[in-house]
Amino acid sequence: MRRALTAVALLVLAGLAAAWAITRPRPLPAGALAGLTPDPVRGEQVFWAGGCASCHADAEARGEGKLVLKGGQRFPSPFGTFVAPNISNDPEAGIGGWSALDLANAMLRGVSPAGRHYYPAFPYASYARASLQDVVDLRAFLAALPADPTPSAPHEVGFPFNIRLALGAWKFLYLDPSWVVAGNLSPEEARGRYLAEALGHCGECHTPRTALGGMDRSRWLAGGPVPAGKGNFPNITPGKLDWSQADIVEYLTSGFTPEYDSAGGHMALVVENTAHLPEADRAAIAAYLKRVPPVE
Amino acid sequence: MRKAFFALAAALLVAAPVLSEDLNDPGEILTARHGYMLMLANQLAPLGAMAKGEAPYDAAAAEKAAQSLAALASVDTSMVWAPGTETGTLADSAALPEIFTNTSDREARFAELKTAADTLAAAAGTGHDALKTAMGAVGQACGGCHKQYRKSE
Numbered sequence: 438m439r440r441a442l443t444a445v446a447l448l449v450l451a452g453l454a455a456a457w458a459i460t461r462p463r464p465l466p467a468g469a470l471a472g473l474t475p476d477p478v479r480g481e482q483v484f485w486a487g488g489c490a491s492c493h494a495d496a497e498a499r500g501e502g503k504l505v506l507k508g509g510q511r512f513p514s515p516f517g518t519f520v521a522p523n524i525s526n527d528p529e530a531g532i533g534g535w536s537a538l539d540l541a542n543a544m545l546r547g548v549s550p551a552g553r554h555y556y557p558a559f560p561y562a563s564y565a566r567a568s569l570q571d572v573v574d575l576r577a578f579l580a581a582l583p584a585d586p587t588p589s590a591p592h593e594v595g596f597p598f599n600i601r602l603a604l605g606a607w608k609f610l611y612l613d614p615s616w617v618v619a620g621n622l623s624p625e626e627a628r629g630r631y632l633a634e635a636l637g638h639c640g641e642c643h644t645p646r647t648a649l650g651g652m653d654r655s656r657w658l659a660g661g662p663v664p665a666g667k668g669n670f671p672n673i674t675p676g677k678l679d680w681s682q683a684d685i686v687e688y689l690t691s692g693f694t695p696e697y698d699s700a701g702g703h704m705a706l707v708v709e710n711t712a713h714l715p716e717a718d719r720a721a722i723a724a725y726l727k728r729v730p731p732v733e
Numbered sequence: 734m735r736k737a738f739f740a741l742a743a744a745l746l747v748a749a750p751v752l753s754e755d756l757n758d759p760g761e762i763l764t765a766r767h768g769y770m771l772m773l774a775n776q777l778a779p780l781g782a783m784a785k786g787e788a789p790y791d792a793a794a795a796e797k798a799a800q801s802l803a804a805l806a807s808v809d810t811s812m813v814w815a816p817g818t819e820t821g822t823l824a825d826s827a828a829l830p831e832i833f834t835n836t837s838d839r840e841a842r843f844a845e846l847k848t849a850a851d852t853l854a855a856a857a858g859t860g861h862d863a864l865k866t867a868m869g870a871v872g873q874a875c876g877g878c879h880k881q882y883r884k885s886e
Binding site: 496687698700701703705 | 770773774775777778781784785786787865868869871872873875876877879880881883885
């Protein structure tokens, strides 16, 4: 009996150890950024390519207002409503006290400076593909932005989704930094892939999600219903989007569709970012989209 | 600019007999609103084709289209933003009702469109790059208002 109990206890311990091994937060090694020198000018390009302001500034913010990253936008989902936090340069309310490594852990690993998992409403499943140099540059750019003292609002997420350790299991299933579109890409297509799959995090909306909320890589960029909302995210694979590359570039520049309608909703915010990129980067995104496997 | 305005006035006069008698009918208001948007699109089309490189850059044609666009942007559209023509009430409407009540913001946004269209009218004939840059600002003006007041699909 005693031996049986010991065996059960050992099994439970082994199970817990395995669960911990799977679910524990995994920050980068302490020296991950050694030798990288920040360039805030390049960091601004990373900022626009990454779309930080679309979620972390006011949705109505314009011009300089887009640089006030005080958070507050709400994102309803089947798991609860997530509220974008303050990532302004305020040392208390924002991320003014963060090191570049803190930012890299947040963006690439979804781990906070205190070692907690972030919810994947923060698109680290895409940013995981970002280069460490870009993160270092971005950190330098963010450090020069205004501080705002507005406290971050808590996420409105109920049981069981409020158990953050469970996010470790989510990451085990879905945090995959490999490229989705593999194969021999031209340098332009590869640049577009980096912008679309990593920084631009296009797949976060345009790729349908599984029941557990992971991006379905087999239907990459094939669109799907808006979670906990009305309407659909459009399919932007060549199976559906028949725009020319020039059409796509124009859309990412001015927001005009081939019919000279204009982007609305959240996509209007995306165009406000891509409009800041060099034209070559918009062309690269268009070239990449033509290489995505078509889904009808 | 002046010529474009008279052309527009003439076009509206010609169109007058086909309009319904009741300009306050919500369906007619929506038709007018969509027609206005399409007229903007008609002028944007040749400009966009040049910006994209689908059509060769033609300074005179670009200037003409941009001046027409600026003339359209100067039209008072207040009568097409009327309660009863919002999304949910009319099947084809995508307008959120806030655009009827936030009058000063709506007017500010149309003023922004006018400014961007005037800039485009001044720039369009001066070169391909100037055209592309000024088109971006027009697009931002369109998108800024659509983002706020048009229901997402």
